[in-house]
Amino acid sequence: MRLKQLLISLLFILVSLTTMIQADEEHKGANEAQTTAHKEYHPKSLSELGVSFLETTGIKAIVDTNDGEMSSDPAGESKEHKLGAFESSFGRIIMILIVFLLFYLAIAKGFEPLLLIPIAFGGLLANIPLAHMAGPEGMLGVIYNMGIANEFFPLLIFMGVGAMTDFAPLLANPKTALLGGAAQFGIFGSLVGAVVLGFDIQDASAISIIGGADGPTSIFIANRLAPDMLGAIAVAAYSYMALVPVIQPPIMRALTTKEERQIKMGVQRRVHRLEKLLFPIVVLMLSIMILPESTPLIGAFAFGNFAKESGVVDRLSDTMQNSLINTVTIFLGLGVGSKLAADKFLVLESLGIMIIGLLAFSAGTAMGVLMAKLMNKFSKEPINPLIGAAGVSAVPMSARVVSKVGAEEKPGNVLLMHAMGPNVAGVIGSAVAAGVLLSIFK
Amino acid sequence: MAEVNYVMEALKFMVLGMGVVFLFLFILVIVVELQAKLIAKYFPENTPIKTPATPAVDTEDESRRVAAIIAAVTEFRKNKS
Known part of the structure; x- marks a missing residue:
């Protein structure tokens, strides 16, 4: 009985296979006229072979600036152009050196290695002559089209970040959420700065989002508003996030007095499990009502957090926090790296982006600290102004920096949990700010 | 046609953006505080x-x-x- 069934099914498979092959052959026959057939092979002498090989080496492609090589773009030929003399020679070499600098920063200095390594390696691959890895058929181009051109990867990252975030410190002291709002001044302040510097207002908005100190949000917005600058914006966002321990402390010290930095904050209350469970829903409901433009980001974030706090789908939340976010990080990094090709990155605008990015981070930090000072004046419970600096998102780096500076001023003063409140509020704040920018340019 | 003053535009964006961010977080703070009170009242730990x-x-x-x-x-x- 079994054997009979097996034989019949085998027969079916065979029949369907043969018909498929026949169909395929017919298809091929129809297409033969269009597809380029094998070139007829002419016998070549050894010297001819050698010369034709030399024509295809990378050295030749770099030295010969006038070989008519095309740039590659994931969007395809419509966006490609003939490479200039600089772009196809020194440009590549400079970019490869920049990539090596990024490697150095990531490995020796520990600057966001999880992202800088894939991004920088993607940049290295994108600068290989003749291989067209960033083109629509190259590896980087395929990755780019798969998840960056359609904003899918940043959302997946946001989901993972949501699953990793614990909102208890924010729920214990909700008022500190306002600090996360104040720090978003970095975005809008630098928007004005970018316009003054001469950027088009739409490009300026895309650049200023670096002030949100949030990698996925920056990529999301850059892709919508100024896709050509994506590489520079992402690299600026991630490098400044890595530089948070260098940029923030001087600003924090300059704007506060010694007494203020030594303020001790009370112990946080215990947070009920239900509060944590309801929080992502509350945030999502608010964004649905006020700013649906921000719901792709906040929705993904809320889903990740809800899965974590529900407590019944640990397997899913574990996947989001670990394997999924790691996989996506690899793709995101390589895809962003494809925009580090010399013809896209070595433009004057990149320098402007770097300057505005620094401005944005500093302005955000300063405004957060000032807002915390103000709140300290009017609040019943003491608030250490340092925690305002954690309002720029950069989770959890800036909260750690705050804690470190606080502990330096007064040993034993642990501000970490207090700084986490504005820190996670900063993530929500920058997603809202992103939504506002998107709603303006709809 | 008058030249558009983009710096003014950017300043307007700033007012709108900061306003919305603060409004959002302000409502969030109120809702979260209310929620904490309600939960403490009806679901004591x-x-x-x-x-x-x-x-x-x-x-x-x-x-x-x-x-x-x-x-x-x-x-x-x-x-x-």
Whole structure:
């Protein structure tokens, strides 16, 4: 009985296979006229072979600036152009050196290695002559089209970040959420700065989002508003996030007095499990009502957090926090790296982006600290102004920096949990700010 | 047509953006505080009852088991002799 069934099914498979092959052959026959057939092979002498090989080496492609090589773009030929003399020679070499600098920063200095390594390696691959890895058929181009051109990867990252975030410190002291709002001044302040510097207002908005100190949000917005600058914006966002321990402390010290930095904050209350469970829903409901433009980001974030706090789908939340976010990080990094090709990155605008990015981070930090000072004046419970600096998102780096500076001023003063409140509020704040920018340019 | 002053535009964006961000977070703070009050009122936590009870039960259980083993062993020896 079994054997009979097996034989019949085998027969079916065979029949369907043969018909498929026949169909395929017919298809091929129809297409033969269009597809380029094998070139007829002419016998070549050894010297001819050698010369034709030399024509295809990378050295030749770099030295010969006038070989008519095309740039590659994931969007395809419509966006490609003939490479200039600089772009196809020194440009590549400079970019490869920049990539090596990024490697150095990531490995020796520990600057966001999880992202800088894939991004920088993607940049290295994108600068290989003749291989067209960033083109629509190259590896980087395929990755780019798969998840960056359609904003899918940043959302997946946001989901993972949501699953990793614990909102208890924010729920214990909700008022500190306002600090996360104040720090978003970095975005809008630098928007004005970018316009003054001469950027088009739409490009300026895309650049200023670096002030949100949030990698996925920056990529999301850059892709919508100024896709050509994506590489520079992402690299600026991630490098400044890595530089948070260098940029923030001087600003924090300059704007506060010694007494203020030594303020001790009370112990946080215990947070009920239900509060944590309801929080992502509350945030999502608010964004649905006020700013649906921000719901792709906040929705993904809320889903990740809800899965974590529900407590019944640990397997899913574990996947989001670990394997999924790691996989996506690899793709995101390589895809962003494809925009580090010399013809896209070595433009004057990149320098402007770097300057505005620094401005944005500093302005955000300063405004957060000032807002915390103000709140300290009017609040019943003491608030250490340092925690305002954690309002720029950069989770959890800036909260750690705050804690470190606080502990330096007064040993034993642990501000970490207090700084986490504005820190996670900063993530929500920058997603809202992103939504506002998107709603303006709809 | 008059030249558009983009710096003014950017300043307007700033007012709108900061306004919306603060409004959003302000409402969020109010809702979260309200939610904390409601939850504290209707779902008070009752965790402290359980924790001290467990170790006491454990030690008692352990001594009973030891007693049972001793009893069994003495009974077995008695039977043997």
